[in-house]
Amino acid sequence: MLYPLKFKPLVFEKVWGAGRLSSLYNKDCGSIERCGESWEVSGIKGKPSVIENGFLAGNELSEIVEVYMEDLVGEEVFKKFGDFFPLLVKLIDTDDYLSLQVHPGNNIPQNNGNEHGKAEFWYVLNAEKNAEIIVGLGNDVDKETFVKHIENKTLKSICNVYKVNKGDAFFIPPGTIHAIGSGVTLLEVQQSSDITYRVYDWDRPGLDGKPRKIDIDSALKVMDFSANDNCKIPYRKVINSPVNLADNEYFNINLISFDKKLSVDYFHLKSFVVITCVEGSVTLKYYDGTEKLNIGQSLVLPAEIHEIEFIPEGNATLIETSI
Numbered sequence: 001m002l003y004p005l006k007f008k009p010l011v012f013e014k015v016w017g018a019g020r021l022s023s024l025y026n027k028d029c030g031s032i033e034r035c036g037e038s039w040e041v042s043g044i045k046g047k048p049s050v051i052e053n054g055f056l057a058g059n060e061l062s063e064i065v066e067v068y069m070e071d072l073v074g075e076e077v078f079k080k081f082g083d084f085f086p087l088l089v090k091l092i093d094t095d096d097y098l099s100l101q102v103h104p105g106n107n108i109p110q111n112n113g114n115e116h117g118k119a120e121f122w123y124v125l126n127a128e129k130n131a132e133i134i135v136g137l138g139n140d141v142d143k144e145t146f147v148k149h150i151e152n153k154t155l156k157s158i159c160n161v162y163k164v165n166k167g168d169a170f171f172i173p174p175g176t177i178h179a180i181g182s183g184v185t186l187l188e189v190q191q192s193s194d195i196t197y198r199v200y201d202w203d204r205p206g207l208d209g210k211p212r213k214i215d216i217d218s219a220l221k222v223m224d225f226s227a228n229d230n231c232k233i234p235y236r237k238v239i240n241s242p243v244n245l246a247d248n249e250y251f252n253i254n255l256i257s258f259d260k261k262l263s264v265d266y267f268h269l270k271s272f273v274v275i276t277c278v279e280g281s282v283t284l285k286y287y288d289g290t291e292k293l294n295i296g297q298s299l300v301l302p303a304e305i306h307e308i309e310f311i312p313e314g315n316a317t318l319i320e321t322s323i
Helices: 021-025 061-073 075-081 143-151 216-222
Strands: 005-008 010-013 035-041 087-093 100-102 120-127 132-137 159-163 169-172 178-180 184-191 197-200 243-247 252-258 262-265 273-279 281-286 289-294 298-301 307-312 316-322
Touching: 005 061, 021 035, 021 087, 035 298, 061 075, 087 273, 100 216, 120 243, 132 169, 143 216, 169 243, 184 273, 184 316, 197 216, 252 307, 273 281, 273 289, 281 298, 281 316, 289 298, 307 316
Parallel strands: none
Antiparallel strands: 005 298, 010 035, 035 087, 087 184, 100 178, 100 197, 120 169, 120 184, 132 159, 132 178, 243 252, 252 316, 262 307, 273 298, 273 316, 281 289, 281 307
8 A cells, every 4th residue: 555655855946046945944955056946846847856765765756656557646646647647746945036927728739748737836934014915917018019128128017916925825827927035935836847837037147147047938828918917816714624725737835734633545546745834833643653744845746546634733734636
């Protein structure tokens, strides 16, 4: 029988990275000063997550999907994706703006032959005073107007700019212009794709001192030029009861805040579940053992495991993601 799988995080230096992932979430960033990303669950080719617990320790996630198939990811998920793990889960920590960027959707010719697009979900873990996030256009624009704003370096002026706080959540459909601002730490759940088309990068050099690649032509082919001010997700936290934050063709995401033991049956999902602790710590009890999750940690619950108990230490909050 399978068991809840934990992985060794993959960390990456970014020109906009803040370096707080080690102090806030105990990530091993080594000598990386501007540690901007920690990939918690990844099936990306060339950047795979490696299991660190149990008898499967040392194996890559993609390898065990090939072996355990529907027992791991669920029958319907395996029919749709095969041995391709469909989600990428990461922590992002910023000390500067990310580039203004867009991502392609599924089955778009400009998607480099990759049939998987890149829809994203963000949950803000921490935000400094006046921290900002840019998501979507404030008004409909045409391509020519959009390009003119790029040339005039005024693109931000036609976008929605949100002041963000801990607990804010956003859904970013493919083709939506967006950027995370400085002083933000967040959980990102996305389709398993590493394709980004940068539109504007604030005229700064990359880590190598050279300008980073800008992909305006590719971006314009997948860009949604219509206004979209519906990306911020309105919700009200309910203690000891799940709250749905996203339910779409890409993923289903629930927020669970609790201060007492919760019993959950995942039989109806018919999918694996990625469980991420975003507040406090929790012990997960399953048929043959236990696993503890501290803040900032994730695990994959195989589809064949249905009945789980969550035991919090005081107050805890989880993000629960399935297909």
